[in-house]
Amino acid sequence: MAALDAAGEFETIRTLLAPLAHPDYARDLLDDVAVLPSRAGFDLVLTKDAIVEGVHFLPDDPLDQVAQKLLRVNLSDLAAKGAEPFGYLLACHWSPRCGWPEREAFAAGLKADQDAFGVALLGGDTVATPGPASFSVTMLGWVPKGQAVARSGAKAGHAVYVTGTIGDGWLGLQAARGRLSLEPERVAALAEHYRRPVPRVDFGTAIRGLPTAAVDVSDGLVADLAHVAGASGVGIALDLEATPLSAAAHAWLDARTDPQAALETLVTGGDDYEIALSVHPLDEARLKKEADRLHLRLTRIGEVVAGKGVSVRYLGQPVTLGRTGWTHD
Amino acid sequence: MAALDAAGEFETIRTLLAPLAHPDYARDLLDDVAVLPSRAGFDLVLTKDAIVEGVHFLPDDPLDQVAQKLLRVNLSDLAAKGAEPFGYLLACHWSPRCGWPEREAFAAGLKADQDAFGVALLGGDTVATPGPASFSVTMLGWVPKGQAVARSGAKAGHAVYVTGTIGDGWLGLQAARGRLSLEPERVAALAEHYRRPVPRVDFGTAIRGLPTAAVDVSDGLVADLAHVAGASGVGIALDLEATPLSAAAHAWLDARTDPQAALETLVTGGDDYEIALSVHPLDEARLKKEADRLHLRLTRIGEVVAGKGVSVRYLGQPVTLGRTGWTHD
Numbered sequence: 001m002a003a004l005d006a007a008g009e010f011e012t013i014r015t016l017l018a019p020l021a022h023p024d025y026a027r028d029l030l031d032d033v034a035v036l037p038s039r040a041g042f043d044l045v046l047t048k049d050a051i052v053e054g055v056h057f058l059p060d061d062p063l064d065q066v067a068q069k070l071l072r073v074n075l076s077d078l079a080a081k082g083a084e085p086f087g088y089l090l091a092c093h094w095s096p097r098c099g100w101p102e103r104e105a106f107a108a109g110l111k112a113d114q115d116a117f118g119v120a121l122l123g124g125d126t127v128a129t130p131g132p133a134s135f136s137v138t139m140l141g142w143v144p145k146g147q148a149v150a151r152s153g154a155k156a157g158h159a160v161y162v163t164g165t166i167g168d169g170w171l172g173l174q175a176a177r178g179r180l181s182l183e184p185e186r187v188a189a190l191a192e193h194y195r196r197p198v199p200r201v202d203f204g205t206a207i208r209g210l211p212t213a214a215v216d217v218s219d220g221l222v223a224d225l226a227h228v229a230g231a232s233g234v235g236i237a238l239d240l241e242a243t244p245l246s247a248a249a250h251a252w253l254d255a256r257t258d259p260q261a262a263l264e265t266l267v268t269g270g271d272d273y274e275i276a277l278s279v280h281p282l283d284e285a286r287l288k289k290e291a292d293r294l295h296l297r298l299t300r301i302g303e304v305v306a307g308k309g310v311s312v313r314y315l316g317q318p319v320t321l322g323r324t325g326w327t328h329d
Numbered sequence: 330m331a332a333l334d335a336a337g338e339f340e341t342i343r344t345l346l347a348p349l350a351h352p353d354y355a356r357d358l359l360d361d362v363a364v365l366p367s368r369a370g371f372d373l374v375l376t377k378d379a380i381v382e383g384v385h386f387l388p389d390d391p392l393d394q395v396a397q398k399l400l401r402v403n404l405s406d407l408a409a410k411g412a413e414p415f416g417y418l419l420a421c422h423w424s425p426r427c428g429w430p431e432r433e434a435f436a437a438g439l440k441a442d443q444d445a446f447g448v449a450l451l452g453g454d455t456v457a458t459p460g461p462a463s464f465s466v467t468m469l470g471w472v473p474k475g476q477a478v479a480r481s482g483a484k485a486g487h488a489v490y491v492t493g494t495i496g497d498g499w500l501g502l503q504a505a506r507g508r509l510s511l512e513p514e515r516v517a518a519l520a521e522h523y524r525r526p527v528p529r530v531d532f533g534t535a536i537r538g539l540p541t542a543a544v545d546v547s548d549g550l551v552a553d554l555a556h557v558a559g560a561s562g563v564g565i566a567l568d569l570e571a572t573p574l575s576a577a578a579h580a581w582l583d584a585r586t587d588p589q590a591a592l593e594t595l596v597t598g599g600d601d602y603e604i605a606l607s608v609h610p611l612d613e614a615r616l617k618k619e620a621d622r623l624h625l626r627l628t629r630i631g632e633v634v635a636g637k638g639v640s641v642r643y644l645g646q647p648v649t650l651g652r653t654g655w656t657h658d
Contacts, residue, residue, distance in 0.1 A: 027479075030560050032406040032545065033376040035477045038367035046451060047362040048418040048467060052458045077361040091379040091420070091465040122375060129381045131460015136420040138377060138467040148364045150356075216361065231359050 008100070009126050012092075016107035022087050022120035034089065034122035042142045047077035050136035053095065057195075058176055059132075063102045065195045066135070067109030072199045073218065074139035075117055076273040079204035080216040081148045083141030085117060090124035095133035117201060143208070153212035154232035154278035158304040161287065163200050163274045164297055165246040166221050168193040170269025186248040193246075197273035204275060206290045214277035220270040221301075222321065226310045228278065235307030236278075240314040243267055244299040260314050264321055267312075278304050337429070338455050341421075345436035351416050351449035363418065363451035371471040376406035379465035382424065386524075387505055388461075392431045394524045395464070396438030401528045402547065403468035404446055405602040408533035409545040410477045412470030414446055419453035424462035446530060472537070482541035483561035483607035487633040490616065492529050492603040493626055494575040495550050497522040499598025515577040522575075526602035533604060535619045543606035549599040550630075551650065555639045557607065564636030565607075569643040572596055573628040589643050593650055596641075607633050 018029050025034050051073070053059055057066050071088065078085050090110075094103070114120055122140070172194025174180045175187045182190075199216075213232055215224045222238065229236045240263045245253065249266065256262040279287050291298035305311070312319040347358050354363050380402070382388055386395045400417065407414050419439075423432070443449055451469070501523025503509045504516045511519075528545075542561055544553045551567065558565045569592045574582065578595065585591035608616050613629075620627035634640070641648040
């Protein structure tokens with residue numbers, strides 16, 4: 001760690017971040033680097049996501065939750081690959097609003113999720129910015145050699161599943177912004193999902209070897225499945241009515257005059273951090289068994305077909321999504 | 330790569346960044362992750378540095394040079410460890426001023442330094458920010474197992490050396506800001522050093538096994554040596570008059586009324602990206618031979634002593650540095 005942060009870079013590192021350091025590889029954050037021994041028989045999986053105040057989190061979001069979201073969006077990328085997370089590098093671009101109490105809260109959020117997900121801080125940088133705060137994480141995980149799940153293995157005839165529920169990310173953003181008229185406990189549950197999504201790390205490692213392709217749902221279910229379709233050279237047919245919804249999302253949907261349009265909003269909304277995957281029909285039973293074992297909802301939402309792109313159906317009828325770029329064939 | 334960048338995230342990745350991707354491990358940037366096979370007999374060295382517009386680079390700095398500085402400050406960290414760089418993950422926090430031509434320039438700068446230093450893009454994220462632009466890189470390199478140079482091996486009696494020249498980073502910042510009255514070619518040379526420092530990668534790998542401790546000079550020679558002293562549990566005695574200066578720095582120094590104060594400014598200024606190191610007296614000859622072979626200036630600037638912290642002498646007399654935190658014993 002080395003850079004300019006007049007508001008207390010060294011104090012931040014020594015007091016707040018050093019206690020989070022990996023015991024073996026982070027050199028107590030006293031060095032500029034982390035040194036990681038190779039692990040025979042394993043591949044290293046790396047991902048890097050950044051979040052910006054006012055874009056990916058709200059200016060009044062508590063910084064402990066921002067820290068947790070930062071780790072979780074990166075853990076979600078590893079989960080989709082079947083990788084076991086173990087550590088991360090962190091860049092904090094502190095804005096003037098990030099005083100000592102805010103930094104303490106940020107570190108407390110990191111600590112909570114380090115404990116929850118079994119990761120530790122390996123190194124990084126802390127700098128000051130006059131602009132909005134932003135943060136980035138490079139998350140590292142291990143996967144047995146050659147077993148990282150690709151996006152390119154989906155084939156016509158494979159089934160398409162998604163974990164958890166879809167739409168709570170988008171609804172949660174509306175809830176956090178105070179733009180949702182639902183009962184307070186539903187609003188709170190949705191905002192919580194937006195601020196602290198739950199990456200499917202355990203499921204991702206448990207089903208290793210089963211998915212033919214997988215992706216975490218960050219840009220939106222349709223957009224992320226389109227990445228899979230493109231990388232695999234296939235089409236994906238999605239049944240809108242099969243979209244798994246939370247109780248809060250159901251309550252919201254029930255109050256819409258156009259349920260189809262409402263569902264379209266949810267499947268293109270993003271920030272869900274579920275895993276969408278394709279699986280060979282012969283492996284569906286094993287996949288469901290693992291989900292059951294982890295008490296995780298798992299829903300068949302469509303299938304892989306010949307062609308290209310994502311085609312959406314609603315009650316059997318083809319649908320053209322309003323959002324640019326996503327149309328049925 | 331996945332995030333919100335309305336100004337063209339996917340186009341930026343596809344057109345500008347995908348051509349920079351590592352041919353084996355980056356999955357053409359079509360995936361959220363990079364997958365890296367373990368390398369038997371080697372340790373992976375990781376470092377992460379961030380730079381912010383208005384803090385680490387100037388708002389009118391050309392973005393190709395900003396990209397190069399970003400890679401070089403990270404390469405400098407690897408150089409001090411004796412690591413051989415091979416790839417990096419990148420987070421771009423684009424501000425509104427980063428239109429397409431600016432992004433093209435940024436990518437061109439990355440390309441130039443990928444070729445110069447033998448690294449390739451492994452993955453990352455590109456997001457939009459309303460604030461000043463900022464960027465971070467996680468740089469990866471290999472070092473033979475157990476041979477990463479530590480900061481903690483300096484012992485009393487070891488000699489202290491530094492590569493290149495000291496002070497051009499600080500003078501270069503003044504030059505880039507138009508605050509330096511020297512001949513135009515000197516101003517240009519100093520500004521160039523500030524914008525595109527030269528990381529000592531070749532020297533770092535060539536001398537592997539020789540330094541007992543090493544650090545790259547980013548915070549300032551005295552501050553960085555203080556890190557070494559602290560980690561090693563020793564003191565370091567520095568001879569101010571031995572500080573290696575460029576011709577431009579000499580010209581600047583000659584115009585000062587108080588040369589001692591001027592030297593103090595240069596040794597606390599930072600942004601030099603040279604390697605400062607300690608070495609056992611028996612290894613000094615081999616160290617110098619490697620520097621000669623690479624036509625790299627290498628200067629003995631002091632020695633490791635019992636005690637703690639960095640003590641500074643000028644013409645044999647103890648000096649108390651004006652900057653808080655750095656005083657003689």
